[in-house]
Amino acid sequence: MIKIERLHASLLEVLGSKIVSSKIALGEVTIEVGAADYKSAMQVLRDHELLRFQQLIDLCGIDYYSYGNLPRESGRFAVVSHLLSVDYNWRVRVRVHATDDELPTVASVVDIWSSANWFEREAFDLFGIVFDGHDDLRRILTDYGFIGHPFRKDFPLSGYVEMRYDPEQKRVVYQPVTIEPREIVPRIIREDAYGQGR
Known part of the structure; x- marks a missing residue:
């Protein structure tokens, strides 16, 4: 039995019914667990x-x-984690789907791995996924007054507001987006003898 198959067998043995699905693809093991068992x-x-x-x-x-x-x-929203075992030198990908699309919520794993802190804050900020049990869940990449979650696929491409520094007021100001939507058509220029040997 090769190493990745041994890992897959160990995962199935240890986690049992907590695994919703599992697969080996492209040299990696991916397991999916239910939100209640995450x-x-x-x-x-x-x-x-x-x-x-x-x-x-x-x-x-x-x-x-x-x-x-x-x-x-x-569900629409999922959280994917990549874990490493230093002792056995193997990796696993774990996916969990949030059960509610309107308010996607998944349990926090900060108390298991402290490195999850900023990752969970980023997923909250960009996707609006709430991590139940995270004690400092606030925006990390966008401004505190930012409206919406910019990595959601239904988020408008131009956003809602833009911010800029106003030298007269000597502060950052928010205003409605002023970018005019436009279609960019690439211009292709070719020589008459393009693709023919000279």
């Missing part, structure tokens, strides 16, 4: 002697709105 599954992934995923490498939000123009089987 926090406990992540605790097991860190602590179980067969797994020992000591490090959370990345955590991000995903918006599956009109994903591939296919009907969705799960």
